[in-house]
Amino acid sequence: MDAKTLCLGALAHGPASGYEIRKMFEEGAYAGFHPIGFGSIYPALTALLAEGLVDCHEEPQAGRPDKKVYRLTPQGEAALVKTLSSNQPAEDKYKSDTLFMLSLAEVMDPARVDRLLRDYRDLKVNQLNHMAECDPAKMTTGQRFIFGLGQAVYSAIATYIDNNGDALIEALERGDYHAPPGLRGTSERTTTVRKAGE
Amino acid sequence: MDAKTLCLGALAHGPASGYEIRKMFEEGAYAGFHPIGFGSIYPALTALLAEGLVDCHEEPQAGRPDKKVYRLTPQGEAALVKTLSSNQPAEDKYKSDTLFMLSLAEVMDPARVDRLLRDYRDLKVNQLNHMAECDPAKMTTGQRFIFGLGQAVYSAIATYIDNNGDALIEALERGDYHAPPGLRGTSERTTTVRKAGE
DNA sequence: CTCCTCATGTAATTAGTTACATGATTTA
DNA sequence: TAAATCATGTAACTAATTACATGAGGAG
Numbered sequence: 001m002d003a004k005t006l007c008l009g010a011l012a013h014g015p016a017s018g019y020e021i022r023k024m025f026e027e028g029a030y031a032g033f034h035p036i037g038f039g040s041i042y043p044a045l046t047a048l049l050a051e052g053l054v055d056c057h058e059e060p061q062a063g064r065p066d067k068k069v070y071r072l073t074p075q076g077e078a079a080l081v082k083t084l085s086s087n088q089p090a091e092d093k094y095k096s097d098t099l100f101m102l103s104l105a106e107v108m109d110p111a112r113v114d115r116l117l118r119d120y121r122d123l124k125v126n127q128l129n130h131m132a133e134c135d136p137a138k139m140t141t142g143q144r145f146i147f148g149l150g151q152a153v154y155s156a157i158a159t160y161i162d163n164n165g166d167a168l169i170e171a172l173e174r175g176d177y178h179a180p181p182g183l184r185g186t187s188e189r190t191t192t193v194r195k196a197g198e
Numbered sequence: 199m200d201a202k203t204l205c206l207g208a209l210a211h212g213p214a215s216g217y218e219i220r221k222m223f224e225e226g227a228y229a230g231f232h233p234i235g236f237g238s239i240y241p242a243l244t245a246l247l248a249e250g251l252v253d254c255h256e257e258p259q260a261g262r263p264d265k266k267v268y269r270l271t272p273q274g275e276a277a278l279v280k281t282l283s284s285n286q287p288a289e290d291k292y293k294s295d296t297l298f299m300l301s302l303a304e305v306m307d308p309a310r311v312d313r314l315l316r317d318y319r320d321l322k323v324n325q326l327n328h329m330a331e332c333d334p335a336k337m338t339t340g341q342r343f344i345f346g347l348g349q350a351v352y353s354a355i356a357t358y359i360d361n362n363g364d365a366l367i368e369a370l371e372r373g374d375y376h377a378p379p380g381l382r383g384t385s386e387r388t389t390t391v392r393k394a395g396e
Numbered sequence: 397c398t399c400c401t402c403a404t405g406t407a408a409t410t411a412g413t414t415a416c417a418t419g420a421t422t423t424a
Numbered sequence: 425t426a427a428a429t430c431a432t433g434t435a436a437c438t439a440a441t442t443a444c445a446t447g448a449g450g451a452g
Contacts, residue, residue, distance in 0.1 A: 001295045002411085009302055012378040019431055029301065033294045039413060042433055064420060065432045084306050089295030089314070091321070096231045097199045097287030099347070103227065104207055105340030108282050116287070123289070140378050142303030145366050149297070149358050156354035160347050168343050180210040180338050182270055200439085217403055237441060240405055262448060263404045400451080410441075415434100422429075 001090065003044035004053075006036055008072065008080040011054060013140070015071035018042050029143045032127065032150055045070055053079050106179045110172040117168070121161040124154045199288065201242035202251075204234055206270065206278040209252060211338070213269035216240050227341045230325065230348060243268055251277050304377045308370040315367070319359045322352045 010021045013029065018041045025036045045068075048054045053076035058066040072080070098120045105113045131151055136144045208219045211227065216239045223234045243266075246252045251274035256264040270278070296318045303311045329349055334342045 001293070001298055006298070009298060012302055012305065014379045017431075018433090019429095030298065033292050033297045035291055035293070037413065038431095038433080039415095040411080046433090061431080064430060065418085067431065080302075081305055084299050084302055085310055089299055092292070092294040092296065093233055094231050094290070094292050095199070095233070096290040098290065099231045099344050100199055100204070100207060100228065101282050101287055103338075103340045103344045104210055104278075104282055105343065106338055107210065107279055112283055140301075140304055141366065141369050142301045145303065145362060146297045146301045148362060149355065152354045152358040153351055156350045157347065160350040164343060164346060168339065171339055180212075182210040182212045183275055215403080216405090217401095233440095235441065236403095236405080237443095238439080244405090259403080262402060263446085265403070398452090400449105402449085403447090405445085407444080408442085411439085413436105413438075415436080417434085418432090420430090422427100424425100424427080 001034065003036060003040040004048055005080070005083050006034060007041060007044045007048060007070075008053065008076055008083070011070060011072045011076070012080060015069050017067050017069050018045050019067075021045075027130070029139065029147070031131075033146070048076065052076075104180065105168065105172060107183065110169055113172060114169050117161060117165050121158055121165070124158045124161075128154045128158065199232065201234055201238040202246055203278070203281050204232060205239060205242045205246060205268075206251065206274055206281070209268060209270045209274070210278060213267050215265050215267050216243055217265075219243075225328070227337065227345075229329075231344070246274065250274075302378065303366065303370060308367055311370060312367050315359060315363050319356055319363070322355045322359075326352045326356065 010024050054070045056070050208222050252268045254268050
């Protein structure tokens with residue numbers, strides 16, 4: 001989904017500045033499931049303005065740049081509705097460095113794996129705590145639905161780590177595991193516990 | 199995480215061709231949590247070969263290009279171990295067009311939302327069914343751990359939709375919702391049910 | 397007879413990220 | 425006094441995606 005459509009969608013919830021749109025994607029209604037930065041938002045907003053899909057009025061502010069508040073035009077609304085009604089969504093894309101690293105747990109020091117795992121769990125729990133402070137009554141029906149889905153996913157991850165994390169670390173510490181067959185132990189892995197019987 | 203490290207990690211599970219590495223990321227051990235295509239893999243493998251982190255032997259094949267089987271060199275193993283041990287992982291990035299669209303459910307026809315929701319659920323259930331056919335005994339300990347985490351996440355999504363999807367569609371059909379305030383009904387939304395009392 | 401799998405690779409396009417540039421106010 | 429928040433925007437760089445180019449064999 002391109003930055004322009006994302007901005008259009010954000011503006012459907014009311015007029016906003018580029019700065020505010022980014023906050024929505026970072027901690028607000030869209031938190032977590034569609035990252036987008038300034039470098040994408042500002043050019044998108046400029047393009048949208050040139051196409052007449054949004055309008056903009058500047059609010060002068062003391063000591064900082066004018067706040068540019070963008071708002072959907074009727075054409076912008078139509079474009080959003082059309083995109084949502086006819087475009088088939090691309091498949092979800094999930095990128096996780098942590099999970100990739102964890103899948104190679106045997107290659108790392110168990111203490112390192114433990115750290116990675118704890119940090120990952122804490123991140124998800126923090127997200128959950130942050131979400132608990134949001135008031136679903138202030139959301140639209142659609143937002144509330146995906147908000148609940150996000151909570152379900154984060155809880156599932158935290159619970160899974162709580163239930164299975166210790167067993168992973170213990171297996172690693174005991175050296176009781178299948179090592180990846182592509183590694184033949186020729187590198188300087190001074191901290192890696194070897195499998196019993198090697 | 200760059201394509202080179204991803205390839206190094208894949209090769210830790212044994213020698214493989216570019217084609218096979220892609221399969222691992224698409225349906226194998228790394229399925230779902232780190233998409234990567236040919237356009238990233240082949241150049242990465244070429245660079246890795248030039249750096250001496252992998253070696254390669256060509257297997258001639260009838261009627262198709264020679265299969266180039268890459269394998270980690272001791273330097274490649276060392277590079278992988280170093281990256282995994284010292285690099286701090288980037289935050290997870292999740293991009294979901296479907297979830298973004300669903301958050302604007304009020305802007306769409308309820309039948310369209312229903313379709314989107316069903317397709318999304320089916321995709322996750324299919325993933326789950328596909329995963330059920332994999333044998334965890336053939337995986338390394340790390341792979342098995344993240345495999346289980348993936349299952350937990352997909353189940354959580356499917357269950358959430360099973361439990362809450364119908365209520366969303368019904369609310370939409372009844373017109374019983376908070377519409378996004380940025381939309382003022384000026385576009386040609388012929389199919390959208392209006393909120394009672396408007 | 398068409399589509400999918402196998403199999404590699406380059407080139408062009410597109411998009412996203414990061415760094416730079418500026419600067420006042422508030423909070424710790 | 426350092427860091428975070430508010431506030432915008434451009435330029436450079438990096439990376440990913442898509443299309444192109446080739447082609448046999450097997451399944452439906």
